[in-house]
Amino acid sequence: MTYWSGFCSLQKEVQPIELTKRQEMILQIVKDEGPITGEQIAEKLNLTRATLRPDLAILTMSGFLDARPRVGYFYAGKSGNQLLGEHVRKLSVKDYKSVPVVVKEETSVYDAICTMFLEDVGTLFVVKEGGILIGVVSRKDLLKSSMGNQDLQTIPVGVIMTRMPNIVRCTLEDSLSEAAAKLIRYQVDALPVVKEAENGGGLEVVGRITKTTITRAFVELGEEATV
The missing domain is CATH 3.10.580.10 (CBS-domain)
Structure with missing residues (x-):
C-alpha cells in the first residue's frame, strides 16, 4: 500500500458518522430535554427500551451523548454546570x-x-x-x-x-x-x-x-x- 492510498484509507475511516433518522430524533430529544432516561426517550418515540439500546450505544460511543447513572443521557456538548442546573430544575415538588x-x-x-x-x-x-x-x-x-x-x-x-x-x-x-x-x-x-x-x-x-x-x-x- 502506498502512502497516498494509506492516507485516503485513513480519511475514509475518520469520516463523520452518518446518523439515521431515528438517531437524529434521539439526539434532538436529548438536546431539548436532557438529562433524560432511556425509558423516557423510548416512551416519546413509542418504542421499547430494547429497540433503542443499539442507537443509544452508537450515539454514546460516537461522543454525541454521555450518560450518568440514575440521571440519564445528556448532550455531550453541555458543561457539568448546565447538566446539574437542568437536572435540578426537573426536580418536582x-x-x-x-x-x-x-x-x-x-x-x-x-x-x-x-x-x-x-x-x-x-x-x-x-x-x-x-x-x-x-x-x-x-x-x-x-x-x-x-x-x-x-x-x-x-x-x-x-x-x-x-x-x-x-x-x-x-x-x-x-x-x-x-x-x-x-x-x-x-x-x-x-x-x-x-x-x-x-x-x-x-x-x-x-x-x-x-x-x-x-x-x-x-x-x-x-x-x-x-x-
Whole structure:
C-alpha cells in the first residue's frame, strides 16, 4: 500500500458518522430535554427500551451523548454546570413533598406547642374541614405568644396565625427550585403544598416543603454523582 492510498484509507475511516433518522430524533430529544432516561426517550418515540439500546450505544460511543447513572443521557456538548442546573430544575415538588402537620383554628397555643414538639416540625398548617388551608403558625409565632403570664391553654392558634391570602405556598406542579427560591425570598421555614379543592371552596393542603426537603434533595444529587 502506498502512502497516498494509506492516507485516503485513513480519511475514509475518520469520516463523520452518518446518523439515521431515528438517531437524529434521539439526539434532538436529548438536546431539548436532557438529562433524560432511556425509558423516557423510548416512551416519546413509542418504542421499547430494547429497540433503542443499539442507537443509544452508537450515539454514546460516537461522543454525541454521555450518560450518568440514575440521571440519564445528556448532550455531550453541555458543561457539568448546565447538566446539574437542568437536572435540578426537573426536580418536582410532588416527588419530594412530605406529610403536612395540621391543627384546627380552635386548637390552643399550648396544644400547638405540644404538637410541634411531638411531630418534630417548625411549622404547623391551620386547616378547616376538608383540609382547607386557612393559616400557618411558625415556631416564632408560638414563642412570641408564650411570653408573659398568659394562659396558653385558653389562647387559640387562630389569634396568632398568619391568615390566607398572606401565606406563601407552592403547588404539586412547581419545581423544587421554585419552592427553594420562595423559602429564601420570604425567609420562611416551610411551604404548604396545595391544590384546588374539588368543590372550589379553597386550597387543600396535600403536603409540605421545608428547608430539610431541599437539603435532602441536594444530598441525593451528590450521592448520584458518585455512583
